[in-house]
Amino acid sequence: MNNNKNISMKEIAELSGVSVATVSRVINNNGRFSEDTRKKVMDIIKEYDYTINMAAKSLRVSTSKTIGIIVPDINNEFFSEIVLEIEKFFFTNGYSVFICNTSQDDMKEREYFRSLDSKLVDGIICISGREDIPVDSIKRKIPIVCIDRKPKYDSSAIYVESDHYLGGFMATEELIKKGCKHILILTKSKSLSVNKQRLDGYTDALKKHNHPIDDKLIVKLSGNRSNFEESRDAINYLLKKGIAFDGIFASNDWRAYGALVALNQNQIPVPEKVKIVGFDGISVSKYCYPAITTIYQDKKNLALEAADLLLSLIEGKNINSSQHIVIPVSLIERGTT
Amino acid sequence: MNNNKNISMKEIAELSGVSVATVSRVINNNGRFSEDTRKKVMDIIKEYDYTINMAAKSLRVSTSKTIGIIVPDINNEFFSEIVLEIEKFFFTNGYSVFICNTSQDDMKEREYFRSLDSKLVDGIICISGREDIPVDSIKRKIPIVCIDRKPKYDSSAIYVESDHYLGGFMATEELIKKGCKHILILTKSKSLSVNKQRLDGYTDALKKHNHPIDDKLIVKLSGNRSNFEESRDAINYLLKKGIAFDGIFASNDWRAYGALVALNQNQIPVPEKVKIVGFDGISVSKYCYPAITTIYQDKKNLALEAADLLLSLIEGKNINSSQHIVIPVSLIERGTT
Numbered sequence: 153m154n155n156n157k158n159i160s161m162k163e164i165a166e167l168s169g170v171s172v173a174t175v176s177r178v179i180n181n182n183g184r185f186s187e188d189t190r191k192k193v194m195d196i197i198k199e200y201d202y203t204i205n206m207a208a209k210s211l212r213v214s215t216s217k218t219i220g221i222i223v224p225d226i227n228n229e230f231f232s233e234i235v236l237e238i239e240k241f242f243f244t245n246g247y248s249v250f251i252c253n254t255s256q257d258d259m260k261e262r263e264y265f266r267s268l269d270s271k272l273v274d275g276i277i278c279i280s281g282r283e284d285i286p287v288d289s290i291k292r293k294i295p296i297v298c299i300d301r302k303p304k305y306d307s308s309a310i311y312v313e314s315d316h317y318l319g320g321f322m323a324t325e326e327l328i329k330k331g332c333k334h335i336l337i338l339t340k341s342k343s344l345s346v347n348k349q350r351l352d353g354y355t356d357a358l359k360k361h362n363h364p365i366d367d368k369l370i371v372k373l374s375g376n377r378s379n380f381e382e383s384r385d386a387i388n389y390l391l392k393k394g395i396a397f398d399g400i401f402a403s404n405d406w407r408a409y410g411a412l413v414a415l416n417q418n419q420i421p422v423p424e425k426v427k428i429v430g431f432d433g434i435s436v437s438k439y440c441y442p443a444i445t446t447i448y449q450d451k452k453n454l455a456l457e458a459a460d461l462l463l464s465l466i467e468g469k470n471i472n473s474s475q476h477i478v479i480p481v482s483l484i485e486r487g488t489t
Numbered sequence: 490m491n492n493n494k495n496i497s498m499k500e501i502a503e504l505s506g507v508s509v510a511t512v513s514r515v516i517n518n519n520g521r522f523s524e525d526t527r528k529k530v531m532d533i534i535k536e537y538d539y540t541i542n543m544a545a546k547s548l549r550v551s552t553s554k555t556i557g558i559i560v561p562d563i564n565n566e567f568f569s570e571i572v573l574e575i576e577k578f579f580f581t582n583g584y585s586v587f588i589c590n591t592s593q594d595d596m597k598e599r600e601y602f603r604s605l606d607s608k609l610v611d612g613i614i615c616i617s618g619r620e621d622i623p624v625d626s627i628k629r630k631i632p633i634v635c636i637d638r639k640p641k642y643d644s645s646a647i648y649v650e651s652d653h654y655l656g657g658f659m660a661t662e663e664l665i666k667k668g669c670k671h672i673l674i675l676t677k678s679k680s681l682s683v684n685k686q687r688l689d690g691y692t693d694a695l696k697k698h699n700h701p702i703d704d705k706l707i708v709k710l711s712g713n714r715s716n717f718e719e720s721r722d723a724i725n726y727l728l729k730k731g732i733a734f735d736g737i738f739a740s741n742d743w744r745a746y747g748a749l750v751a752l753n754q755n756q757i758p759v760p761e762k763v764k765i766v767g768f769d770g771i772s773v774s775k776y777c778y779p780a781i782t783t784i785y786q787d788k789k790n791l792a793l794e795a796a797d798l799l800l801s802l803i804e805g806k807n808i809n810s811s812q813h814i815v816i817p818v819s820l821i822e823r824g825t826t
Binding site: 184187217218225226227229232233235236239240243248249250251252253255260263264267271288409435436439440441 | 521524554555562563564566569570572573576577580585586587588589590592597599600601604608625746772773776777778
């Protein structure tokens with residue numbers, strides 16, 4: 153039977169004692185298989201001089217078993233934890249995961265959409281960022297699931313996010329309950345859906361408790377430097393200008409920590425004179441002193457909901473559930489309130 | 490001239506007022522170009538009904554303008570900072586960067602080498618991990634540069650690392666100078682070159698100062714749980730067993746922080762009763778209380794040296810410099826010594 157070029161993948165599978173799917177994975181060098189399996193299959197292929205029909209192959213293999221993740225900043229633990237959960241999920245399901253970091257640069261994001269598409273990924277998870285997805289960078293029709301980003305590109309767009317509005321509301325109400333009268337919000341100038349929702353939560357909590365909304369206390373950071381530095385410098389600036397405040401709702405934990413350091417530097421005791429609530433629930437909020445009260449986002453749940461949705465879409469399953477999944481947040485009370 | 494299929498890339502370039510290289514990038518949907526440029530080029534292509542000769546194309550395009558990074562844990566700031574520096578460098582040079590997280594799983598690492606190779610990346614940077622590179626997973630001959638990993642696979646292997654030996658020596662000597670007599674090392678059971686070198690530095694510093702080497706004080710953590718937890722639990726265990734020590738050299742900052750927390754839980758004052766030195770110089774060492782004395786690794790320099798080497802190799806330049814670059818480390822003295 154040597155040199156019989158008509159051996160089929162099915163026969164290779166039988167001769168090497170593995171499934172046809174495994175033979176396909178070995179031939180395509182794609183997906184999971186052990187070194188042993190690879191050797192077994194390749195030996196049979198060599199023995200029978202099997203010639204891989206490349207045209208037939210590309211017809212048979214409809215997916216590349218890879219997905220891409222677009223993330224603004226993997227150096228931020230909030231994002232890196234989500235990315236790792238997604239990676240774990242997809243790897244277990246036989247997919248390789250390519251992580252692309254955009255540093256919140258729209259041009260870069262566009263470029264990464266383009267290059268993931270040109271690498272034939274089967275789907276993309278896109279975390280945070282602007283509302284519009286650069287669909288013109290993607291030539292194929294592949295599923296995209298967003299986390300913490302309300303996509304505009306498609307009426308049937310699918311996204312998973314924390315309850316940012318409620319988070320903003322709860323953070324502000326916590327400060328009001330602890331007696332704060334002049335509550336500052338440290339947010340970002342960039343118009344992202346998450347920032348808008350948290351700001352809405354802040355203003356609605358103030359209204360509910362009959363606190364005036366003071367534009368001087370809505371501080372929008374540029375995002376050009378690190379969250380920590382921008383926030384620390386903003387608080388120093390406000391103190392110098394003599395703007396009075398006794399509560400700070402920082403829209404992420406690094407901003408909260410920046411504020412805490414600035415108050416320490418100015419000998420303003422926390423929580424006695426000024427109280428702080430952060431957002432995200434990452435380690436810095438737990439490990440600094442005093443530990444920071446924060447709104448906890450359930451990163452694992454966010455990741456798994458998004459990953460599960462994307463996999464279903466890739467596999468062509470009907471998505472019966474809602475196209476917009478909201479994950480609850482919770483308040484963790486610590487030393488700064 | 491409509492429907493003239495013989496128009497060349499050079500003519501397209503002239504007609505759209507851009508370079509041939511730019512036309513190539515647009516056609517291949519690869520590398521940098523503006524939306525305007527894309528439109529200009531595509532309009533000319535449509536106008537003249539240019540048919541892309543795919544075979545000729547793949548001959549002309551020798552690189553895919555993508556690189557891969559294999560990283561053990563992007564949730565560790567030490568790694569994520571290096572990855573971000575490399576990404577920035579390559580993006581500026583017109584490359585997309587695919588980050589692959591292995592969670593220190595050898596099978597996963599092997600799989601990511603394979604899938605990066607199948608996506609035709611032009612080169613790979615590989616951070617930390619075992620000494621052997623799974624070369625059998627890579628079918629093409631592409632350059633690989635390692636960081637903090639001494640590769641075995643090739644006598645001409647190129648790697649960049651911190652001076653781990655000196656770091657281990659300096660950390661131990663700092664503890665000796667501050668009066669410690671029984672110095673514990675918290676290291677890892679996995680045989681990685683960086684661990685070996687730091688351990689060698691530790692034993693040599695003890696020998697130099699005529700301190701005995703006590704096997705009970707060489708604690709090898711399994712790496713199955715987080716650095717923080719393993720280290721915290723190991724110190725609790727040693728305290729329960731009544732093993733005496735007055736200094737801890739923790740081979741990374743999360744382990745140092747875990748040790749600090751365990752000592753706090755046991756009401757053992759730091760640095761009065763036990764002193765601690767960490768390794769890496771990441772934020773946790775700076776932000777915890779007391780802040781941790783540590784051996785600082787120059788992450789930016791490590792990243793840029795490795796990235797620059799890889800780019801030179803991809804571009805086929807002669808590498809005249811040493812194949813093994815060692816970046817100096819430094820001691821940052823803080824509250825724990």
